[in-house]
Amino acid sequence: MVRVRFAPSPTGFLHVGGARTALFNFLFARKEKGKFILRIEDTDLERSEREYEEKLMESLKWLGLLWDEGPDVGGDHGPYRQSERVEIYREHAERLVKEGKAYYVYAYPEEIEEMREKLLSEGKAPHYSQEMFEKFDTPERRREYEEKGLRPAVFFKMPRKGYVLNDVVKGEVVFKTGAIGDFVIMRSNGLPTYNFACVVDDMLMEITHVIRGDDHLSNTLRQLALYESFEKAPPVFAHVSTILGPDGKKLSKRHGATSVEAFRDMGYLPEALVNYLALLGWSHPDGKELLTLEELISSFSLDRLSPNPAIFDPQKLKWMNGYYLRNVPIEKLAELAKPFFEKAGIKIIDEEYFKKVLEITKERVEVLSEFPEESRFFFEDPAPVEIPEDMKGVFSQLKEELQNVRWTMEEITPVFKKVLKQHGVKPKEFYMTLRRVLTGREEGPELVNIIPLLGKEIFLRRIERFLGG
Numbered sequence: 001m002v003r004v005r006f007a008p009s010p011t012g013f014l015h016v017g018g019a020r021t022a023l024f025n026f027l028f029a030r031k032e033k034g035k036f037i038l039r040i041e042d043t044d045l046e047r048s049e050r051e052y053e054e055k056l057m058e059s060l061k062w063l064g065l066l067w068d069e070g071p072d073v074g075g076d077h078g079p080y081r082q083s084e085r086v087e088i089y090r091e092h093a094e095r096l097v098k099e100g101k102a103y104y105v106y107a108y109p110e111e112i113e114e115m116r117e118k119l120l121s122e123g124k125a126p127h128y129s130q131e132m133f134e135k136f137d138t139p140e141r142r143r144e145y146e147e148k149g150l151r152p153a154v155f156f157k158m159p160r161k162g163y164v165l166n167d168v169v170k171g172e173v174v175f176k177t178g179a180i181g182d183f184v185i186m187r188s189n190g191l192p193t194y195n196f197a198c199v200v201d202d203m204l205m206e207i208t209h210v211i212r213g214d215d216h217l218s219n220t221l222r223q224l225a226l227y228e229s230f231e232k233a234p235p236v237f238a239h240v241s242t243i244l245g246p247d248g249k250k251l252s253k254r255h256g257a258t259s260v261e262a263f264r265d266m267g268y269l270p271e272a273l274v275n276y277l278a279l280l281g282w283s284h285p286d287g288k289e290l291l292t293l294e295e296l297i298s299s300f301s302l303d304r305l306s307p308n309p310a311i312f313d314p315q316k317l318k319w320m321n322g323y324y325l326r327n328v329p330i331e332k333l334a335e336l337a338k339p340f341f342e343k344a345g346i347k348i349i350d351e352e353y354f355k356k357v358l359e360i361t362k363e364r365v366e367v368l369s370e371f372p373e374e375s376r377f378f379f380e381d382p383a384p385v386e387i388p389e390d391m392k393g394v395f396s397q398l399k400e401e402l403q404n405v406r407w408t409m410e411e412i413t414p415v416f417k418k419v420l421k422q423h424g425v426k427p428k429e430f431y432m433t434l435r436r437v438l439t440g441r442e443e444g445p446e447l448v449n450i451i452p453l454l455g456k457e458i459f460l461r462r463i464e465r466f467l468g469g
Contacts, residue, residue, distance in 0.1 A: 002034025010053035038070030127181025154186035267368025280310035322366035344372035382440025
């Protein structure tokens with residue numbers, strides 16, 4: 001059975017790059033009728049926070065990427081937080097030491113750093129070996145460690161050989177002999193390093209495929225060597241392309257919003273974000289772009305992942321969101337939009353009126369946060385605008401003529417035509433001025449939709465206001 005995992009560190013909000021990685025894992029698991037596992041890599045105690053873990057999980061749920069095993073739902077391969085698996089890592093490290101594949105190091109971090117600097121100053125690569133650390137393994141140093149309650153670090157003996165990775169996305173990747181030296185797998189604070197914990201977890205959780213960003217490609221050499229030391233076949237690796245901003249540089253905050261939370265707060269829909277992220281580094285066999293989650297699952301395959309960097313285009317995402325937004329049922333749209341109106345200081349009193357406003361304005365909106373300003377004039381009078389003097393007579397007569405008509409466009413339109421004809425005013429000039437009087441804007445929904453919804457009382461009051469009455 002296919003078993004994949006998404007393993008974020010709870011040190012911040014969910015980046016769209018991380019969300020895309022989670023999405024690809026989720027789609028593959030669902031397509032192959034496998035399991036999608038959420039593992040929290042929280043051994044960086046200084047930066048990891050439970051609050052961020054909760055927000056990560058909340059964002060994944062909002063996107064609809066529900067996991068089969070994880071910290072909150074349990075499973076047969078837990079615990080699913082690395083901070084709760086420390087004894088497991090120690091046991092596996094000790095096993096490697098007993099088998100002569102790893103060794104204890106009694107050097108302090110600053111002494112190791114000093115060795116590194118010396119190697120670099122001599123023009124050598126900072127590759128460590130067991131012989132380099134033997135001078136620190138003395139009875140005095142061991143006693144000193146014991147008195148201070150310290151643990152020796154554990155270093156892995158890196159085999160002096162080459163490795164070859166057959167990556168689903170990158171193809172054949174060759175790691176030459178001597179690319180790296182021995183490396184730490186357990187720190188002196190008793191916590192594992194990323195590469196070691198990752199391998200132990202993936203082995204014990206029976207992960208079959210590792211789908212992750214290609215920034216992890218350099219970690220794979222260490223991980224292949226560790227799998228070999230445990231006499232375990234590595235999982236299938238698929239390193240997906242980096243996401244770049246429109247300027248061709250790695251996507252970061254300088255490009256604007258980059259977290260799932262930020263896009264949600266701006267009024268993007270999860271369906272749109274999922275659809276868009278899926279197309280960053282993957283393509284549908286028929287070139288389709290607008291795809292539901294079900295369609296993404298049924299058409300997803302690893303062999304359609306591209307090795308080329310993906311460009312994050314905010315405008316395309318916005319366009320796609322507009323498409324999804326306009327197809328949301330009006331009841332649901334009202335529910336989604338209301339918080340954005342409240343945040344903008346617009347109180348919704350009449351639910352039916354509110355829905356009609358959304359129906360009229362949704363064609364001009366691409367994200368939920370644009371609704372309040374696009375439709376504010378339906379709820380409050382716009383700021384006064386100047387109207388040409390020669391128009392005042394037109395509007396004065398219009399006000400009188402409309403006092404007693406039924407408020408339908410069938411009865412209102414003939415009055416407009418009559419008044420325009422009597423005053424010799426061009427329709428374009430009149431309707432542009434009327435729009436400004438009613439909405440305070442130069443553009444917006446069709447007047448034929450605005451006028452009936454505003455109602456006679458508001459219509460006449462706004463004309464009266466601009467006439468200075």
